[in-house]
Amino acid sequence: MTSLPAATEKSLGLVIDLDTCVGCQACVTSCKEWNTGGHMAPLTDTDPYGGTVDGVWFNRVHTYEHTCGGAGRTVHFPRSCLHCAEPACVTVCPTGASYKRASDGIVLVDEDKCIGCKLCSWACPYGAREFDAIVGVMKKCTLCVDRIYNENLREEDRVPACVAACPTGARHFGDLGDPTSPVSRLVEEREGVALMPELGYRPTNRYLPPRARTERAPSIAAAPLEDVAPDGGFLGWVDRVLSR
Amino acid sequence: MHPAYSVIFFTTATGAGYGLLAALGLIAGFGVAPADFWLGLVGLVLALGLISTGLLSSTGHLGRPERAWRAFSQWRSSWLSREGVAAVATFLPAVLLGLGWVVLGRTDGWVALSGIAVALCAALTVCCTAMIYASLKPIAQWHSPFTLPGYLVYAAASGTTLLAAVLAATGQPAPIANLAALVLTLLAGAWKIATWRHDDRLAMPATINSATGLAGGTVRSIEWPHTEENYLLKEMGYRVARKHRDRLRALVLFAAFALPTLLLLPGLAAEAGIIGAACAVLAALCQFLGLLVERWLFFAEAKHTVTLYYGRA
Numbered sequence: 405m406t407s408l409p410a411a412t413e414k415s416l417g418l419v420i421d422l423d424t425c426v427g428c429q430a431c432v433t434s435c436k437e438w439n440t441g442g443h444m445a446p447l448t449d450t451d452p453y454g455g456t457v458d459g460v461w462f463n464r465v466h467t468y469e470h471t472c473g474g475a476g477r478t479v480h481f482p483r484s485c486l487h488c489a490e491p492a493c494v495t496v497c498p499t500g501a502s503y504k505r506a507s508d509g510i511v512l513v514d515e516d517k518c519i520g521c522k523l524c525s526w527a528c529p530y531g532a533r534e535f536d537a538i539v540g541v542m543k544k545c546t547l548c549v550d551r552i553y554n555e556n557l558r559e560e561d562r563v564p565a566c567v568a569a570c571p572t573g574a575r576h577f578g579d580l581g582d583p584t585s586p587v588s589r590l591v592e593e594r595e596g597v598a599l600m601p602e603l604g605y606r607p608t609n610r611y612l613p614p615r616a617r618t619e620r621a622p623s624i625a626a627a628p629l630e631d632v633a634p635d636g637g638f639l640g641w642v643d644r645v646l647s648r
Numbered sequence: 649m650h651p652a653y654s655v656i657f658f659t660t661a662t663g664a665g666y667g668l669l670a671a672l673g674l675i676a677g678f679g680v681a682p683a684d685f686w687l688g689l690v691g692l693v694l695a696l697g698l699i700s701t702g703l704l705s706s707t708g709h710l711g712r713p714e715r716a717w718r719a720f721s722q723w724r725s726s727w728l729s730r731e732g733v734a735a736v737a738t739f740l741p742a743v744l745l746g747l748g749w750v751v752l753g754r755t756d757g758w759v760a761l762s763g764i765a766v767a768l769c770a771a772l773t774v775c776c777t778a779m780i781y782a783s784l785k786p787i788a789q790w791h792s793p794f795t796l797p798g799y800l801v802y803a804a805a806s807g808t809t810l811l812a813a814v815l816a817a818t819g820q821p822a823p824i825a826n827l828a829a830l831v832l833t834l835l836a837g838a839w840k841i842a843t844w845r846h847d848d849r850l851a852m853p854a855t856i857n858s859a860t861g862l863a864g865g866t867v868r869s870i871e872w873p874h875t876e877e878n879y880l881l882k883e884m885g886y887r888v889a890r891k892h893r894d895r896l897r898a899l900v901l902f903a904a905f906a907l908p909t910l911l912l913l914p915g916l917a918a919e920a921g922i923i924g925a926a927c928a929v930l931a932a933l934c935q936f937l938g939l940l941v942e943r944w945l946f947f948a949e950a951k952h953t954v955t956l957y958y959g960r961a
Contacts, residue, residue: 422861457876458876461873461874466957468856468862468869470867471866473864473865496727517715520710521719522883526649529854535879541711605785
């Protein structure tokens with residue numbers, strides 16, 4: 405059913421810290437590795453070793469330069485499905501392939517019902533859905549639904565692959581519908597934001613903006629380097645001898 | 649947005665087909681004209697032919713066309729599904745109308761009722777098609793009050809122009825049909841101009857700041873996540889038509905509205921003869937081609953919010 409549940413028991417999602425993300429792409433490759441064998445498998449590629457490489461990815465990291473108040477900073481920005489509370493990608497689906505789970509709020513695609521009309525990807529303002537031209541169906545982030553409940557994995561591994569892979573701890577997973585959950589408290593503490601709130605999709609995922617810049621100078625000044633073209637002294641003599 | 653040829657042909661052909669079907673339905677429903685065999689046969693075959701080829705063509709852009717039947721199931725939430733249901737439902741009164749008009753040679757009683765039902769169903773289907781686009785919030789040019797009336801008036805104009813052409817071609821030129829086609833064509837042209845004026849002042853419904861959650865200042869894309877064009881850029885980041893926008897718009901105004909208006913003029917005279925008939929047929933052909941270009945621009949000029957992430961907006 406593409407009609408949305410009135411409420412979900414949980415609102416599972418991600419909290420992404422733009423302050424600590426270093427743009428290493430580990431979450432991107434880890435996502436691809438897990439999911440090309442997971443719930444939405446395969447994540448096909450076309451011409452993977454050629455000049456027109458293309459393929460399906462659920463997670464993409466952009467890099468921006470944010471200039472504000474006369475100072476600029478580089479911000480790495482991972483972009484994936486936000487598992488919205490009002491996902492128009494689900495309601496536009498003509499076949500019932502797209503659905504939002506009432507139990508945990510995860511937005512999924514039933515690949516066996518998808519006709520590949522691509523309308524859901526048009527309805528998503530965030531570019532979260534990518535069409536698999538080889539299989540002929542739409543694919544999207546599953547929030548690693550096949551990891552987070554997977555009893556074959558150790559308990560600490562039952563998080564999305566992107567979260568498990570992040571070396572800087574910039575990605576957090578949890579129930580954003582529960583105000584007392586660690587992720588909700590993190591969002592409150594760091595004033596996390598929803599993306600494009602003006603469109604009314606009510607995304608679940610939150611982004612933590614970079615922390616304010618400090619005006620503090622480095623505490624230890626670096627010693628000046630040796631002069632490279634000295635006129636006298638030992639180095640000057642070495643320079644003259646070697647220059648002959 | 650990427651202009652898929654199958655969808656461009658689909659919306660244009662079904663628009664004209666439903667327009668013609670509705671016009672024929674109204675003629676039968678209100679007893680405007682006698683149940684002429686050739687008008688009924690040629691008109692209904694043309695209308696249903698345009699609709700059927702359009703609907704078939706729409707499956708051309710599907711990844712899994714063999715599952716298209718599933719698209720009838722989600723009419724509670726999806727305009728695309730509603731369109732499918734309405735399109736199929738329209739065939740029922742259309743077949744009844746054809747049976748009464750062409751086979752039994754009558755347009756009274758239940759045939760007239762079928763005619764009115766056909767006109768209503770046709771209008772409803774065109775509304776559903778328009779709402780598929782008008783309901784998409786990420787695309788400001790589509791999520792606009794101009795989209796739904798636009799689809800209706802282009803369908804009405806191309807349908808009545810086709811009706812005038814069919815009437816003239818079957819040897820019963822009707823100045824009143826020409827007049828209706830002419831008025832609707834002028835109205836459609838004016839609506840298109842107003843739509844473009846509206847669209848040209850439109851801003852994206854979001855900003856790069858709200859898209860990235862980076863408040864204040866400027867946000868500039870300095871590196872993409874991938875080196876080549878991906879699905880998002882191919883589908884949502886289409887830019888080719890914008891380069892030739894002004895020329896294509898002029899072509900639309902000329903081929904879809906101005907030239908058909910001129911070609912419909914001779915038919916306003918009661919005794920237009922063969923020249924009037926030829927002009928009416930040319931008007932319909934020319935308008936159809938013009939509307940194909942119009943529809944191409946409708947897609948190609950539409951900007952999706954995902955382009956914000958790529959610094960292309």
